[in-house]
Every structure is written in C-alpha cells, then in structure tokens.
Amino acid sequence: MPAERPPRSTVFRGGLVVTQDAARRVRRADVRVEGGRITDVGEAGTLRAEETVDAQRRLLVPGFINTHTHVANAPLRGIADDRDLAGFLETMFAVDARATDETIEAGAAQGIAEMLLSGTTSFLDLYYGEDAVARAVERLGIRGFLGWAVLDAQFTTQRGVPLDNARAFLGRWKGRPRVTPLVAPQGVYVCSEDTWLGARDAARAAGTFCHFHLSETRKEVHELEAKVGDRPVNWLERIGFLGDGMVGAHGVWLTRREVETLARRRVGIAHCPSSNLKLATGGIAPVVELREAGVPVGLGTDSSASNNSLSMLREMHVAGLLQKHHRWDATALPAQTLLDLATVEGARLIGRADDLGSIEPGKQADLVLFRLDHPTLAPARPEAVVSHLAYSASEEAVDSVYVAGEPVVRARELVREPWERLRAAAERAADHLWAPR
Ligand SMILES: [Zn+2]
Incomplete structure (x- = not known):
C-alpha cells in the first residue's frame, strides 16, 4: 500500500x-x-x-475538479457514438448488464489514469459498483467523490435494493482520505418520490450529499410533466427533496423559476457541455443565469461513452465557446470564469471551498x-x-x-502503477463488455 x-x-x-x-x-x-x-x-x-x-x-x-462522470465507462469509449440519447442508453443498459466488479475496477483505473494525466485531481462519479471504483481511486491516488446510484427496484440491474446498497457503501468508505461516498439518485425517469426522499435521508444520516441527473433532456421534462404535472426542479421541491449542498448534473432544461428555486435551496449544477452537444440535447444550460442567481456551477465531462474525453481542458474550451456563440456575446464565460468553474467553483459546488480549488x-x-x-x-x-x-x-x-x-x-x-498494466486490464474489460463470449 x-x-x-x-x-x-x-x-x-x-x-x-x-x-x-x-x-x-x-x-x-x-x-x-x-x-x-x-x-x-x-x-x-x-x-x-x-x-x-x-x-x-x-x-x-x-488540480481540476471534474464534477460529473461515470468513470467505469472508460472502456466503452466509441461503443455508442452518433446516436440519440434513447439509442445511446439502450446500448449502455445492455452493456451495463455485463459489467462485473473486475471490469468496473479496470475501467475506473483507465478513466482515472486519463484524468490524472490531464490534470484532474478530484472527480464526482455516479454509478453502482462504486466499491470497485473506490479501490481504483485508492490505488492511483486521485480524490473520488463517489455516488452510489439509486433507482426504483424495477429499473435496476443491481443485486439487492439499491438504497440498501448505497447505505452499505456509505458505511464501508466513511473517513477515507481519498474517497468521499455520496448517494446518487439516477434521475426522475427511474426514481419515485420514495426513492428520492430515501436517498436524501441516507445522505443526511451519513453527513454527505446527493448527486443526481437533472433536466438533461426535453423528453424527461415533458414525461414528468405529463405524469405529475410539474417540471423536475419544481416537483423535487414540492416533494421536499431539494436541500443544501446537492449537485445536479446537466441542468439544461430549466425555467427561470427553477433557477431561483435551485439558488434558494443552495443546490448546484455540474455543467456538461460536450456530452450535451454530442447527444444533441438541443437546449443550452443557462450557465450565465445560474451564476447570476448564485447557484454554484462546476464543469463535468460526463462519461467516456458520451463525451468522449475526460479532459477538463477540453471541457473549459467547449463551455466557453458554446455560451459565447449561443448568446451572441463574446464576453460570456471569459477564460478566468472557465478556469474558476474547473477549480474554485467546482470546489464550492462539492462543499470543499475551504479545502480544494x-x-x-x-x-x-x-x-x-x-x-x-x-x-x-x-x-x-x-x-x-x-x-x-x-x-x-x-x-x-x-x-x-x-x-x-x-x-x-x-x-x-x-507514479503508483504503470499505464501499460492498467491498459492491458482495461483492454480485457473492453473485450468482455463489447463482445461477450
Ligand atoms: Zn451522467
């Protein structure tokens, strides 16, 4: 060790x-x-x-702070390119069902290597099997803020009850210097009110926070509206979920009122521009309005299957260009602000402003x-x-x-392990995930 x-x-x-x-x-x-x-x-x-x-x-x-990824997906880079989100997810769910502890750890190690070599020293992750990710974090020495994915029983490929798995994960990885365990509700499309509130309570009891997908696509917003009569942020507020220090990923389809609610509840947003652009999310996250309202905003690469890079340098570049072009305003998100999002603002987003960034x-x-x-x-x-x-x-x-x-x-x-060894293990994981025998 x-x-x-x-x-x-x-x-x-x-x-x-x-x-x-x-x-x-x-x-x-x-x-x-x-x-x-x-x-x-x-x-x-x-x-x-x-x-x-x-x-x-x-x-x-x-060191850069990558505030949203699924690092174990590194061996899936290139597996589902150039498809819409529904087609992308179909492939990802099929491949996910083949993941093992071994492929998760090898994939996470590949992704962590890429992050370290591009200057990222902390990352927020959303996945199940986070024990294997945590082992890769401790092997390679990065800081991992690892959210165990929770969703309703009928949607999951996890063994056992996701919320129980998350609670057990929080207990196992408490108090480690490089690993901070989180609870990660997958999104409104697979989480009921009970799941959201259970996740919040589990995080609170363990003194940690929730990380979740939020208003990434228009489809998810419209389907929730049809089901419960509210948009995601309004509904999460109505059921009493939203609270201090939570981190939503994407936040693309937000109304002005939802932005105000996030600010009031001190919920932050991990902005993932490359992934949104590649999956043709259509909308553009209101990063300027979020920041003006006081909502903490960081940058996230999302996964290797949807970006396909884990480099925060690229993410700063894309974030800046996207907002400038979209707003017809070359002064939107200046270089200093982009670096802030990748460092100090990312630290504030994950509640570590005193410690990191x-x-x-x-x-x-x-x-x-x-x-x-x-x-x-x-x-x-x-x-x-x-x-x-x-x-x-x-x-x-x-x-x-x-x-x-x-x-x-x-x-x-x-320093800790040679890339050649990590690469060989990740290639074996890719062989298993891409073409199972
Ligand atoms: Zn994601």
Whole structure:
C-alpha cells in the first residue's frame, strides 16, 4: 500500500503560479507544502523545505475538479457514438448488464489514469459498483467523490435494493482520505418520490450529499410533466427533496423559476457541455443565469461513452465557446470564469471551498505542473496563461500532478502503477463488455 502522504516538506521553487486566490493573482512564487497541505506561497527563492522541486519552467495550477462522470465507462469509449440519447442508453443498459466488479475496477483505473494525466485531481462519479471504483481511486491516488446510484427496484440491474446498497457503501468508505461516498439518485425517469426522499435521508444520516441527473433532456421534462404535472426542479421541491449542498448534473432544461428555486435551496449544477452537444440535447444550460442567481456551477465531462474525453481542458474550451456563440456575446464565460468553474467553483459546488480549488496556505496540495515551454502554452506570459488554460493548452503539456502533496504523475508517467498494466486490464474489460463470449 503506498503511503498516503509524503513524510517530508517540499518547496516548488520559482514557478509561475496561477493561485486562483480571491484576487486571482498569477505570480512567480515558491509554494511550500507540508503534511499534504500548502503552508506558504511566497516570493520566488525565499521559502525552505527538506525537498526542493525546480519549477522555474513550470506553470502551477490547482488540480481540476471534474464534477460529473461515470468513470467505469472508460472502456466503452466509441461503443455508442452518433446516436440519440434513447439509442445511446439502450446500448449502455445492455452493456451495463455485463459489467462485473473486475471490469468496473479496470475501467475506473483507465478513466482515472486519463484524468490524472490531464490534470484532474478530484472527480464526482455516479454509478453502482462504486466499491470497485473506490479501490481504483485508492490505488492511483486521485480524490473520488463517489455516488452510489439509486433507482426504483424495477429499473435496476443491481443485486439487492439499491438504497440498501448505497447505505452499505456509505458505511464501508466513511473517513477515507481519498474517497468521499455520496448517494446518487439516477434521475426522475427511474426514481419515485420514495426513492428520492430515501436517498436524501441516507445522505443526511451519513453527513454527505446527493448527486443526481437533472433536466438533461426535453423528453424527461415533458414525461414528468405529463405524469405529475410539474417540471423536475419544481416537483423535487414540492416533494421536499431539494436541500443544501446537492449537485445536479446537466441542468439544461430549466425555467427561470427553477433557477431561483435551485439558488434558494443552495443546490448546484455540474455543467456538461460536450456530452450535451454530442447527444444533441438541443437546449443550452443557462450557465450565465445560474451564476447570476448564485447557484454554484462546476464543469463535468460526463462519461467516456458520451463525451468522449475526460479532459477538463477540453471541457473549459467547449463551455466557453458554446455560451459565447449561443448568446451572441463574446464576453460570456471569459477564460478566468472557465478556469474558476474547473477549480474554485467546482470546489464550492462539492462543499470543499475551504479545502480544494486554489493554491493558498491551508489548502490541500492538489497541484498540476504544466510545461511552460510547451507549444500550446506559448507565449508564456503571466497575463496570458489563464487564457491558454481555457482555450489552447494540450493535455500533453501536463508534466506532473500532486494530490495532497504526493506525486501521482511525474514526467507524464503515472507514479503508483504503470499505464501499460492498467491498459492491458482495461483492454480485457473492453473485450468482455463489447463482445461477450
Ligand atoms: Zn451522467
């Protein structure tokens, strides 16, 4: 078992630091880390520690927070492209029925590798079989906020009662440094009132929160309206589900009144623009209105089968372009805001604003070191690097990644396990899932 925390203090010497502090300063600085946390950000060349990392040719950025995915689907990349959501889901459900603990863990490890290598240090997941995902999280050293999927008994492929499974999962993974267990109602199309309220109660009792799909498609909104006479947010409010700290994914088809309700209930939204565009969701999430109303918004890649990338760099790029184009407004979601969504705002969305999302004393040392000499980061001027991160930086520019001060990627190689081994296991999982014998 690898050590959870490096024993020594470290100074990252003289890098260009995108602090994401309150003033959004970008500065040449030393960053000192001890016990997994940042203890100091000071003038370059002034801080001391037992270990020194030369960061002069590096851009230091807070680790990205991917606020919605289904990481175990990584081996399903390309299996259901270019179909509408109904056709996509049909394939996904058929393949899901073939998943085993082994394919889930191997798939999660593949997805986590891709996330770490593109600078993501925390992710929110929605799936069943999350024990296997949690094992992959602990093996590779990323932070996983893992939501056990709950839905009505007649819709599930889970063995046993989903809500009981979720409660047991919460109990098993409580108090781990890298795993935070959540409860994840799948969506209004498969969850009854009892399931929603049971999920809320289970999360509350365990001191955690709910993560769920919300108003992704027009179909789901119209079908619920036909059934109960209300749109999803209005109905969830009516049954008393909505509450502090919850995270809905997508939030595409929302009315102004629903946006106000989310703000009042302090429910946030994980915006997943690539997945929405690829599945031709049609609508565009009202990200600007959500933010103006005070709703916390983060960015999510959704799964490898619907995006098909797990890179937050790409997600920032797409999110920015989509809102600008759609609103006829080039000032919508500027580069700084896009980086905020991927870092500090993502941290706020998952209730970890005090702990994650910026390079400041007291925060977890979740750091990404980009190569400042990479072509996609040139010119490497302090006033331009935030723009580069949002619009041009390649995943290949990520040199090393630290979680809680521990190196998990170094010189573009995973530290804890070799990619070649993870790849072989993921290919075996894909063989089983794509063409079962
Ligand atoms: Zn999803």
